Amino acid sequence: MKRSYFSGPYALWMILFTIFPIVFVGLYAITVRNETANSLYAGLKNISEIFANKGTYMKVLWRSITLAFECTLICLFLGYPCAYFLASKEFAKYKTLFVLILLPMWMNFLLRTYASMGLLERNGIINTIVTSLGFERLDLIGTRGAVLYGMIYNYLPFMVLPIHTSLKKMDRRVIEAAQDLGANPLRVFYKVTLPLSVPGIISGITMVFMPSVTTFAISGLLGSGNFMLIGDVIEAQFMQANNWNFGSALSLFMTALILLSIGLLNRLDAGKNSERSEKW
Amino acid sequence: MKKLSILLALIMLLTGVAYADSITVYNSYDYIDESVLDDFTKETGIEVEYVMFTRQEEMYTQLTTGGGKYDIIFPSDYIIERLIKDGMLSEIDYEQCPNAKENLLDSMWNSDYDSGNVYSVPYMWGTMGILYNTELVKDEIYSWDSLFDPAYKRDVFMLDSMRDMMGLMLVYLGYDINSTNEDELAEVRDLLIEQKQNNIVQGYLVDEVKDKMVGGEAAMAVMWSGDAMYAMDLDEDGVLAYTVPEEGSNVWIDAMCIPKNSENYEAALKFIDFMCRPDIAQRNYDYIHYASPIAQVVEELSEEEAENVAVNPTEEILERCYFFHDLMDQMELYNEYWMQIRS
Numbered sequence: 001m002k003r004s005y006f007s008g009p010y011a012l013w014m015i016l017f018t019i020f021p022i023v024f025v026g027l028y029a030i031t032v033r034n035e036t037a038n039s040l041y042a043g044l045k046n047i048s049e050i051f052a053n054k055g056t057y058m059k060v061l062w063r064s065i066t067l068a069f070e071c072t073l074i075c076l077f078l079g080y081p082c083a084y085f086l087a088s089k090e091f092a093k094y095k096t097l098f099v100l101i102l103l104p105m106w107m108n109f110l111l112r113t114y115a116s117m118g119l120l121e122r123n124g125i126i127n128t129i130v131t132s133l134g135f136e137r138l139d140l141i142g143t144r145g146a147v148l149y150g151m152i153y154n155y156l157p158f159m160v161l162p163i164h165t166s167l168k169k170m171d172r173r174v175i176e177a178a179q180d181l182g183a184n185p186l187r188v189f190y191k192v193t194l195p196l197s198v199p200g201i202i203s204g205i206t207m208v209f210m211p212s213v214t215t216f217a218i219s220g221l222l223g224s225g226n227f228m229l230i231g232d233v234i235e236a237q238f239m240q241a242n243n244w245n246f247g248s249a250l251s252l253f254m255t256a257l258i259l260l261s262i263g264l265l266n267r268l269d270a271g272k273n274s275e276r277s278e279k280w
Numbered sequence: 281m282k283k284l285s286i287l288l289a290l291i292m293l294l295t296g297v298a299y300a301d302s303i304t305v306y307n308s309y310d311y312i313d314e315s316v317l318d319d320f321t322k323e324t325g326i327e328v329e330y331v332m333f334t335r336q337e338e339m340y341t342q343l344t345t346g347g348g349k350y351d352i353i354f355p356s357d358y359i360i361e362r363l364i365k366d367g368m369l370s371e372i373d374y375e376q377c378p379n380a381k382e383n384l385l386d387s388m389w390n391s392d393y394d395s396g397n398v399y400s401v402p403y404m405w406g407t408m409g410i411l412y413n414t415e416l417v418k419d420e421i422y423s424w425d426s427l428f429d430p431a432y433k434r435d436v437f438m439l440d441s442m443r444d445m446m447g448l449m450l451v452y453l454g455y456d457i458n459s460t461n462e463d464e465l466a467e468v469r470d471l472l473i474e475q476k477q478n479n480i481v482q483g484y485l486v487d488e489v490k491d492k493m494v495g496g497e498a499a500m501a502v503m504w505s506g507d508a509m510y511a512m513d514l515d516e517d518g519v520l521a522y523t524v525p526e527e528g529s530n531v532w533i534d535a536m537c538i539p540k541n542s543e544n545y546e547a548a549l550k551f552i553d554f555m556c557r558p559d560i561a562q563r564n565y566d567y568i569h570y571a572s573p574i575a576q577v578v579e580e581l582s583e584e585e586a587e588n589v590a591v592n593p594t595e596e597i598l599e600r601c602y603f604f605h606d607l608m609d610q611m612e613l614y615n616e617y618w619m620q621i622r623s
């Protein structure tokens with residue numbers, strides 16, 4: 001307790017850059033502005049608007065959630081084996097392989113997305129190869145698949161890393177014990193390795209799902225703006241419609257949804273590993 | 281005593297710069313040939329502090345919240361309208377700006393956001409239209425109709441900008457570009473939704489479109505003349521062309537204004553006059569390549585440039601182009617419908 005003042009800078013940081021902004025977003029969300037009458041009043045019009053406008057925002061929200069869900073699922077199925085092999089004894093000596101997973105993260109994600117754009121365009125690298133081989137040109141850019149690809153490409157490391165860490169930390173003797181007791185490799189995996197790596201999986205899922213559900217630049221650049229996500233709608237409210245109040249209401253709604261899903265995941269996590277301390 | 285006066289003279293000489301006038305100029309990013317600023321200082325002894333913004337709204341916020349003191353700002357037409365309404369601009373004394381008075385094109389004096397240029401002096405201007413790839417379109421493009429031709433599959437780029445896109449389509453349908461009428465806007469919405477459903481649109485983008493058009497990614501794109509000029513400059517094969525459709529379009533002006541709270545009014549006027557001098561306007565034109573409002577620059581255009589409506593819109597084109605007005609919070613319907621189109 002004596003050293004609690006060490007947390008001072010962090011507390012200040014939190015107040016300035018987390019609490020204040022959230023309070024402001026909340027205030028914006030529950031006020032309605034009328035420029036012509038130059039008036040400002042409290043009201044829930046912005047909140048109800050989220051569910052109005054012919055269900056437009058719900059449709060966009062549903063698209064964001066399904067895309068994020070697909071992205072998370074694919075990342076999990078690609079990322080788990082990857083993390084598994086990287087953490088295994090045989091691969092442990094190949095440190096470069098691990099660095100290769102991290103390498104893309106050293107570059108700015110916007111830069112990587114622009115590079116992907118050059119890859120997928122009509123006269124891009126992939127299509128140049130495809131057409132020079134005598135095949136029909138592929139429609140890649142501006143499709144839903146392109147958006148999904150961009151999300152997976154960007155967020156896969158966030159799935160691999162936590163799973164890798166939890167597998168690395170695992171007590172090898174537990175596996176040996178299972179093997180000694182006669183469990184075949186498949187059984188060892190399902191009964192021992194997988195359950196013990198659940199914390200890694202859960203943080204992997206959160207770290208991939210959260211940014212995917214709120215992403216906006218990827219859908220714009222790779223989806224050519226054809227697949228508007230909730231992040232794009234929020235951006236448009238601030239940058240185009242000049243309607244900060246509705247933008248804030250949407251942001252707040254998103255935050256609430258994310259909090260809810262973290263809560264659900266935590267419950268799942270706690271159920272599986274009751275001895276582990278709370279993650280969030 | 282003599283020594284002291286020499287010393288004093290020396291000090292005054294050394295610190296002379298600090299005594300001379302100094303002005304702060306606030307312009308959009310990459311929107312001037314910066315060597316012009318040095319020449320201004322050389323000729324007048326007035327120092328220039330040059331500050332840049334990326335968006336008009338950013339500048340407006342800076343001005344209204346008192347975030348900074350500026351002597352010259354470069355707002356667009358609808359922001360000028362808002363600033364005049366707010367009473368934030370000083371009138372321009374044209375007696376002190378002979379270059380502006382004499383060199384501005386006649387067509388630059390009767391804009392409806394500031395008729396007679398009482399508060400603003402045009403700097404650069406342009407239109408909106410269609411940039412098309414002559415090798416990818418079947419015929420010459422002259423109408424907005426082409427944007428709805430189902431023969432073009434995923435071959436058209438629309439602008440991800442609700443005001444511009446819906447305004448242009450209002451003109452296409454024969455309505456007022458600044459309409460807030462629900463039925464008219466709904467008609468625009470249905471038109472654009474149908475266009476999307478017919479799979480004509482390849483995407484809704486802003487900044488990326490010009491490079492995509494240079495790369496031959498689509499047959500047509502809705503664009504600002506300035507961006508179109510940029511693309512045509514990069515296009516080595518000369519396949520890109522720009523047109524202002526016959527149904528009409530938008531015309532925009534970026535101008536120079538002096539905020540009321542400027543303490544260097546006279547120096548600011550000198551700067552505006554300097555910018556309207558033919559040789560200086562020419563250098564800015566060569567650098568930015570937007571349409572210049574200075575008559576001498578227009579006269580100097582090469583034959584090829586003079587024929588290009590992106591840098592030299594004809595009087596006839598201007599007659600069917602309209603300014604956007606500041607709609608403030610009447611944009612709600614635009615927003616609702618635009619979101620329906622895009623979702």
